[in-house]
Amino acid sequence: MQKSEVRSQKSEDRDQRSEIKGQVLKTGRHRNSQSEIRNLKLNGAKLSFWKIVAVFIAVVGVYSLFVRFTKGLGASTNLSDFVPWGLWIGIDFIGVGLAAAGFTIAATAHIFHNHKYESIARPAILSAYIGYMMVVALLVIDLGKPENFWHPLVMWNIHSVMFEITWCVICYSTILTIEFAPVVLEKYKFDKLLKIIKKITPAAVILGVLFSTLHQSSFGSLYLIVPAKVYPLWYSSFLPVHFFISCIAAGLSMIILSAYLCARAFKQGLNIRILSGLGKGVLAVLIIELVFKFVELYSTGKFSLLFAQTGETYFFWLEIFLGSVIPIWILANPKYKVNRTGLYFASISTISGFILNRMNVCVTSLVRSSGQSYSPSFEEVGITLFLILVSVLAFKFIVENFRVFEEKVHDEVEVSKEEIETKDLIFDK
Amino acid sequence: MVALYVLLGFILLLVIDYFVIRGEKKYHPAFQKKYEVVEDVVFDNISVTIPADSYVSKGHTWAELQGNGLIKIGVDEFILRSIGRFIVTNLVNPGTVVKKGDVIMNAKLGDKNFNFRSPVDGTVNFVNDELVGKTVFDPYGEDWGVMVSPINFERNAVSLRANEKVVEWMKNEFIRLKDYLVEMSVQPQLAGVTMLDGGKMVEGAVAHLNKESIKKFEDEFLTI
Amino acid sequence: MSEYHLDIDNQFGLLFDASECIGCGNCYEACKKENDLPATNPSRLGLAGADKDFLKDHLSDKTYTVVEEYGDIYARKMCMHCLEPACASVCPVGAFEKTELGPVLYNADKCIGCRYCMQACPHNVPRYEWGSTSPRVRKCILCYDKLKKDGITACAEACPVEATISGKLPDLITEAKRRIKENPDKYYPHIYGLEETGGSNVIIISPVPFEQLGYSSKVPKQSMPTFTMQAMEKIPTVVSVGGIFLTGMYWLTKRKNQLAKEENGKGKG
Ligand code: SF4
Ligand code: SF4
Ligand code: SF4
Numbered sequence: 031m032q033k034s035e036v037r038s039q040k041s042e043d044r045d046q047r048s049e050i051k052g053q054v055l056k057t058g059r060h061r062n063s064q065s066e067i068r069n070l071k072l073n074g075a076k077l078s079f080w081k082i083v084a085v086f087i088a089v090v091g092v093y094s095l096f097v098r099f100t101k102g103l104g105a106s107t108n109l110s111d112f113v114p115w116g117l118w119i120g121i122d123f124i125g126v127g128l129a130a131a132g133f134t135i136a137a138t139a140h141i142f143h144n145h146k147y148e149s150i151a152r153p154a155i156l157s158a159y160i161g162y163m164m165v166v167a168l169l170v171i172d173l174g175k176p177e178n179f180w181h182p183l184v185m186w187n188i189h190s191v192m193f194e195i196t197w198c199v200i201c202y203s204t205i206l207t208i209e210f211a212p213v214v215l216e217k218y219k220f221d222k223l224l225k226i227i228k229k230i231t232p233a234a235v236i237l238g239v240l241f242s243t244l245h246q247s248s249f250g251s252l253y254l255i256v257p258a259k260v261y262p263l264w265y266s267s268f269l270p271v272h273f274f275i276s277c278i279a280a281g282l283s284m285i286i287l288s289a290y291l292c293a294r295a296f297k298q299g300l301n302i303r304i305l306s307g308l309g310k311g312v313l314a315v316l317i318i319e320l321v322f323k324f325v326e327l328y329s330t331g332k333f334s335l336l337f338a339q340t341g342e343t344y345f346f347w348l349e350i351f352l353g354s355v356i357p358i359w360i361l362a363n364p365k366y367k368v369n370r371t372g373l374y375f376a377s378i379s380t381i382s383g384f385i386l387n388r389m390n391v392c393v394t395s396l397v398r399s400s401g402q403s404y405s406p407s408f409e410e411v412g413i414t415l416f417l418i419l420v421s422v423l424a425f426k427f428i429v430e431n432f433r434v435f436e437e438k439v440h441d442e443v444e445v446s447k448e449e450i451e452t453k454d455l456i457f458d459k
Numbered sequence: 460m461v462a463l464y465v466l467l468g469f470i471l472l473l474v475i476d477y478f479v480i481r482g483e484k485k486y487h488p489a490f491q492k493k494y495e496v497v498e499d500v501v502f503d504n505i506s507v508t509i510p511a512d513s514y515v516s517k518g519h520t521w522a523e524l525q526g527n528g529l530i531k532i533g534v535d536e537f538i539l540r541s542i543g544r545f546i547v548t549n550l551v552n553p554g555t556v557v558k559k560g561d562v563i564m565n566a567k568l569g570d571k572n573f574n575f576r577s578p579v580d581g582t583v584n585f586v587n588d589e590l591v592g593k594t595v596f597d598p599y600g601e602d603w604g605v606m607v608s609p610i611n612f613e614r615n616a617v618s619l620r621a622n623e624k625v626v627e628w629m630k631n632e633f634i635r636l637k638d639y640l641v642e643m644s645v646q647p648q649l650a651g652v653t654m655l656d657g658g659k660m661v662e663g664a665v666a667h668l669n670k671e672s673i674k675k676f677e678d679e680f681l682t683i
Numbered sequence: 684m685s686e687y688h689l690d691i692d693n694q695f696g697l698l699f700d701a702s703e704c705i706g707c708g709n710c711y712e713a714c715k716k717e718n719d720l721p722a723t724n725p726s727r728l729g730l731a732g733a734d735k736d737f738l739k740d741h742l743s744d745k746t747y748t749v750v751e752e753y754g755d756i757y758a759r760k761m762c763m764h765c766l767e768p769a770c771a772s773v774c775p776v777g778a779f780e781k782t783e784l785g786p787v788l789y790n791a792d793k794c795i796g797c798r799y800c801m802q803a804c805p806h807n808v809p810r811y812e813w814g815s816t817s818p819r820v821r822k823c824i825l826c827y828d829k830l831k832k833d834g835i836t837a838c839a840e841a842c843p844v845e846a847t848i849s850g851k852l853p854d855l856i857t858e859a860k861r862r863i864k865e866n867p868d869k870y871y872p873h874i875y876g877l878e879e880t881g882g883s884n885v886i887i888i889s890p891v892p893f894e895q896l897g898y899s900s901k902v903p904k905q906s907m908p909t910f911t912m913q914a915m916e917k918i919p920t921v922v923s924v925g926g927i928f929l930t931g932m933y934w935l936t937k938r939k940n941q942l943a944k945e946e947n948g949k950g951k952g
Contacts, residue, residue, distance in 0.1 A: 079479045104813030111743070111810045114798035117461060124465075141929055143936040146613055174796020174811065174818040178776075181795050185776040191911055192799050193775035194918070236929045240922055251914045255769055255803045258901040270914050293488035294480065299623035300488055302512035303524060303616055345462060352466075364526025370512055374489035378473065382466055389462030400807075405461055 084419055091416020094409035095171070103174060106409040110402065115392060117406035118172040121414050123249055123388040125165040126199075127273075128381070130281030132158020133202075133235075133242035134311075136209060140235045150304060152213060152434050153292065154285055157425060159206040164421045166199065171413060191251045198245030205238040213432045247274040253391060261395040262332050263346045268322075269391075275322065276353075279315040280384035282308045283357075286377035290370075295426070298435055306368045312380060313361040320354040345386070345394050353383010493599070494622060496629045505662065507536045509629060510599040514619035516578030518560070518683040519632075521599070522607075522619065529584055530612065532563065533603040534575050534595060537629065541636055541680070543568055543663020544594050550586040550605055557583060557607065559615055560683040564604050566595075568666045571673050576683050579615040581607035632680070639679060640664055643672050691766065694785035695830050696852035696884035697839065698859055699759050701896060702869050703846035706750055706757035708737045710838035710847055714748045717826055717837035721745050744812040747823040748838060751897060756889070758896040759838075759847065762787065762808045762823040763876055764884035769907035770800035770809060778820075785852065785884040786825035794820060805880050805902045825884070852884055859888050881906025 098106040109116050135154040139147045170176045182196040208227060215224045250273030253260050266272060286305050292298040327333055336343065357380040366372025397403055406414075428434060480487045494509045513521040519538050523531045545568040557563055557577045564575040585606040595602045609615070620628055665676050715722065723745050724737040738752045748761040768787045771779035778793040779800060789809075800820055801809045812818035826836040830849070833840075839849035848855065856877065863870040875893045876886035879902045887898065894900040903910075 079482070080476075100816070102814060102816040103811075103818065104815075109798075110813070111801065112807070114801040114811065117465070120461070120465065137929070141933045141936070143933075143940050172797075174798065175794060176796075177817075178793075178795040181776040181793060185778075185793055187772075187774055187777035189772045189908060189911070189915070190775045190777075190799070191915065192773060192797055194915070196775055232933055236926060236933065239929055240925050243921065243925060244918060247914075251911060252799070252802075254910045254914055255773060255907050256805070257903055257910060258805055258899060267910075267913060290488045293623075294476075297623055299621060300512065301621060303514075303612075303621075306524065366526070368512075368524045368526050370491070371489050378470070382469065385466050385469055386462050389465050393461045403460065405464070 084423075087412075087415045087419045090408075090412040091419065094412035094416065097409050098171060098413065099176075106407065108404055108407040108410065110404075112400040112402040113393075113396070113404040116404055117393075117410045117414060118168050120389045120392045122165045122168055122172075123392060124385050125161050125168070126246065126249065127277040127280045127384060127388060128284040129158040129161030129165075130242065130246055130277040131285045132161075132206060132209075132281070133239050134278055134281050135285065136235045137239045140232060141239070146304060146307060149301070149435075150285060150289075152210075153288065153429075155206060155209045156213075156428060156434055157284070157288060159203070159210050160421045160424050160428075162199065162203050162206060163424075164417050166203070168414070168417055191248050191254075195245045195248045195252075198241045198248065202238060202241040202245065205234045205241065208234045209238065213428075213434060217432055243274060246277045247271065249273050250391075256396075259396055259399040260391070261342045261398055263327070263335050263342055264391050264395040266326055266330070268326060272319070272323065275315060275319045276384055276387060279312050279319060279380055282312045282315070283377040283380035283384075286312075286373055287381060290374055290377075292429075292435070296429060296435070300370060302368060302370060302373075305370075305373050309361050309367055309373050309376060312376065313358060313367075316354050316358050316361075316380065320350070320358070323350075342394060342398070345390050349383050349386040349390055351383075352379055353387060357383070494626050496626055496633075505540060507540060507629065507633075508599075509535065509622075509625045511622060513599070513625075514578060514616060514621050515625045515628075516559075516576070516619055516683050518576045518578070518681045520563075520575050520578050520604075520683075522578045522615075524612070525606070528608065529606045530579055530581065530609050531603050532577060532579070532605050532607060533598050534564070536598055537632060537636075537680075538575070539595060539598060540662055541665045541676075542566075542573060543666045545573060545666070546592065546594055547590045547604075548572075548592070550588075550591060551577075551583050553583050553586055555583045557581060568663075571666055571668075571670065573673070573681065574677065575604070575681060577605075577607065578619055578683065579607060579609050580611055581609040584608050636680070639676070643668055643675075691785075691852045691882075691884075693783070694852045694884055695825065695834070695849060696764070696785055696855050696886065697761075697825065697836060697847060697849050698855040699885065699887045700846045700848075700859075700862065701756055701758050701887065701889035701891075702862075702866075703844050704750070704757040704759070705844055705846070706738065706752060707843060708750055709841040709843060710759065711737050711740070711746075711748060711750055713837040713841035714823070715746070717829060718747060718824070720747065742808065742810055742822075744810045744819075744821040746810075747821065753896050756891065756896060758887075758889070758898070760897070761885065762825070763806050763880070764823075764825055765805075765880045765907070766882040766884065767880070767906035767908050769803040769805055769880070772908035772911065773799045773803040775799070782827065784825075784827070784830060786827045786830065788824055788827055789820050789822065791819040803907070805907055806899065855886060859886055863888060878904045880904075881909075 094106065103109060107116065107118075131154045135147055135151050138144045139151040170179050173179060182193055183200075187193050208230065211227050212224055212231075215227065247270035250269035250271070253265070253269055254267065257265055286308050289298075289300055289305055293300045327336065336346070357376040360366045360372050360376040360379070363372070366376070393404065477487050491511050493511055496507045496509065509515065510521065510523070513523040515521045515535060519535045521533055521535050525531055545566040547564060547566050549565040551557060551561075551563040558580050559577055561577050562574040563577045563583070566573045566575065583605050587603050587605065590602055590604065593602075665673065668676065714720070723743065724740045738750060738757075740746055740749050742749055742760060748759055751758050751760060764781075764785055764787050766781075768779060768781055771777070771781050771787060774794075775797060776793045776795055778790045778795075780788050780790065782788055796818060798811060798820075801807075801811060809820045809822045811820055826838075830836055834850075836847075836849040839847045842848070848858070850858075856874070859874050863872060863874070869890055871889055871892055873893065874886050874888055875898055876883040881904070887893070889896055892900070
């Protein structure tokens, strides 16, 4: 497969050879994008294993959705009066947390004007956007009365964290739309609208950061009201702060991981300079988070719980090791922090720890007080996988049809012109 | 327990994907150490490799970010293929401030001289003394040239290529090289030795050119 | 927390006295009848079962109150009608409401079914109609309509021994205190629901410590919504400080880049 790909490329090279001469860079660039598109298609046809899996998941997902909407939550989920929230809420937490990259990167690029990260702003915003859409869809499916999903818009209870989250998610999705709109508008050449949107982008980004901060932390606030139910290792009056800090590390790691996934699926080159820059950010956040967590455990006198022989303790330590210790060790190691394998494992490990943390807060920590163990039903898993599949396909579709990845290699001719002052320092002839 | 299931599900997806990629006989991006450009437009079935995550300059020198913040610089395999078995004669002195495009390495093959240039701005910290007087065999490993502490790598990096972009560009470079060699050889007064061998090039063909042609080669392929 | 009716003098409530309760189940049956709830205990369903099989029933979408057996003590479980109910404070659409009379009521037309009320209730009271495709949250409503009309709840009316009495909350508290004071040997010296979760309209007295009867002793003394408010009240600060900081950074970094560019331009020129 690979060989034939190269061959076809080569014959094209031959045809173009005569024109190329002297203008290699210009034509070369053009050709790049073309061949990239072809590669995308080729890849699409090649992913046969995942295609089969996708079809399978789609069938299971549609069936599960059918059961969910015709038979109700009781028949389709393992939720009960004692475990009113299950897998879906956990996935919502994880999805929103991993989408945090959207606002972190948007802020870095557009508020702090760090141009280094501009090239990943679009993919980050796109994945955040899709992530949010998925979470909203899952939340609506999870509602007992999905037909009433619009009620929070008109029926207000400003004391409810859930109300705040709903509004933040709605506002932030709108802002993500504004942030992502240029990608669509520039394709269809709506220049006027594009100009307006470009003008309001800075304000939108600032608002976006605020909304994200609020609702990322509010997911933690959801559990503030159940101090007697959440296992003390996870309960903290600083839960919102913990949620906020950890979502930044997880979001940045998710960008790193998705860079690998894109490299794999779209022949998109890895940019180790940007990835290791993100790695530095992850490292800083993880250290802050770890120190904060333990200082807090110590000051609230929960230290002894760390050594209690309970299931919760093991889960907690696993979370700390996967989500903090291992990635900190990798990212602080000069050998691995600029190494693609190292960064890959650091990101996976951070995300694993994050997944564990969110699932621990919303399931593990409540098992003891609810007195009932819960494991998701076939339909719950099916719908979850289905939504993940739809998100992946949506991402793929948009990447293939819009300019999400920017080619950031400047034409060297331009750059070098001003910079070349060749001095033969050592070559004396 | 659910927490574990979700975690295992996530990891399982990645592991399966790894094996799917392996099954397709491709590299997983996380474990790819180098890229291969299979290129028999110029030379006969010689594959050229590019190290993963190195930034390659227009002058065929690569720069690799080190964990300690330094940048390691060396020459790429294109140079080895086109020039042949040259000997490194000189490296820039440690402590020198170099700009992007400044010469950092001199080499010679017979009586022909070549200069290789720095892809970044910075101060030279270390040089690979072992390399002086020797032939480059392992351009991405043992036989690196100098280490530089960069001044504004961010700015340099936007004009450098890495990974897939290098692969694309490298293919073009070989086409350019072939065109160049063809042009040189149709002007017999410029060509030192005949190097066309049934349409394919002899490895190290450039070294057979005369000095004027080599000057042109430097302008075309080695300057930044 | 002014939107809750903390003026408790006119609120109705319920006093349950576990020392007096004989476990007859009259309240259980009366509640089912008053609220049109289907039978859920085995013998009523035509299944074989012991005499007092209602003791084995549990709270559900079809059962608002149960009587549980703890040795020779019986304990009732039901909604406590908290003075500052967690369920009402967390509901995003305000489907739960603390009425002026005391009962905490639920409005199924508003509810979106997020089930946060169930998660948040410190007493694990609200139940869900899991089997329905348009499920409602179900719990004791303190016989709101009957209370308005007759001033007494069905369960209190049915109780033969004054183990469950309903009335104005201050009177109930006085009564509870009187019973404990007059019979100190018979009672554990604590009124459950007076301080728990900041107080509730249902109060309980018992001969033994309350956790022995399945009433959670971990329930905080503070009113539940304050836990959330601690975080929620920081929002305006976070928004304003964050907004100013970000806007400031935006201008600063932009200016910095501009200056850098000009500098560069000069250098080149
Ligand atoms: S006991 Fe639970 S359901 Fe009843 S009022 Fe209090 S919080 Fe609401
Ligand atoms: S389930 Fe209904 S009543 Fe309960 S919190 Fe959600 S919307 Fe409110
Ligand atoms: S007050 Fe009414 S609804 Fe509540 S338990 Fe008693 S009878 Fe049932």
